[in-house]
Amino acid sequence: MNTQSVFFALLLLLFLSCQEDEKVQTRFTGPEVAVGDGQAWTVVNTDQRGNPTSLAVEMDADAMEGLPTGQHHPPSYVLRLPTGVDLPPYDHITLDWNEHGHEPMHVYDVPHFDIHFYFISETERDGIGPDDSLAFNKPLPAENLPPDYLETPGGVPRMGAHVIDLQSPEISGEGSFTHTFIYGKYDGEIIFLEPMVTTEFLRTKPDVTAQVRQPQEWQHAGYYPTNYRIAYDAGKDRYSVVLKDFVSVQ
Structure with a gap:
């Protein structure tokens, strides 16, 4: 085989390799769940090597319509993670609709969604009881508390306790609540x-991206976001809340 033939053979191999790379799946979607008049689901995106780059909850515009009203206990929709991709430490997600918001009054008492990306299983979450005050109030180790975050007293059954962002406008007094990022803890x-x-x-x-301030140390190996994004896609008429720009912790 002459030099020219070798050159073209190498080009062909390179082309075929690129074609194979394009076939690598980089978007994985979880099962759809009925929310309002529409649907919601989870999405994991990966790079060509299979490394997770983001985890999102997406919902179509109809999910914003026909949401339940007048319920004493706000509905919580459980969203499963996609199959075919591994993304520790995440186990499942709940999309919680709060028609009248929740405490504290004059801060979070407006209609909103809480999106919980849980590290624990549903069984463990269901085991969190109303009288678990010791576990609710057990402090995080200092190295696991993100800067300018405050551990609040008490907690919520089947959920946990909340660690709020002191830099959020609604907490710092610089503005009203539009979106924020909270940590959850237990024991x-x-x-x-x-x-x-x-x-x-x-x-x-909207299409906004905000920083997720990190603790000095994470307690478990996995992928953790350095930013989160809230966006509307006009072409697909859908909304997304995304954990993105992961760091990998071993």
Whole structure:
């Protein structure tokens, strides 16, 4: 085989290799769940090597309509992670609709979604009881508490306790609540990550990205976001709340 033939053979191999790379799946979607008049689901994106780059909850625009009203206990929709991709430490997600918001009054008492990205299983979450005050109030180790975050007293059954962002406008007194990022804990461990966003803000069809301040150390190996994004896709008429720009912790 002459030099020219070798050159073209190498080009052909390179082309075929690129074609194979394009076939690598990089978007994995979880099962759809009925929310309002629409649907919601989870999405994991990976790079060509299979490394996770983001984890999102997506919902179509109809999910914003026909949401339950007048319920004493706000509905919580359980969203399963996609199959075919491994993304520790995440186990499942709940999309919680709060028609009248929740405490504290004059801060979070407006219609909004709480999106809980849980590290624990549903069985473990269901085991969190109303009288678990010791576990609710057990502090995080200092190295696991993100800077300018405050552990609040008490907790919520089947959920956990909340660690709020002191830099958020609604907490610092610089503005009202549109979206924020909260940590969840139980028995001295971080058990969920929680973006919160008002329906009023979603209806502005936003595209905002905000930093997720990190603790000095994470308690478990896995992928953790350095940013989160809230966005509306006009072409697909859908909303997304995304944990993105992961760091890998071994």
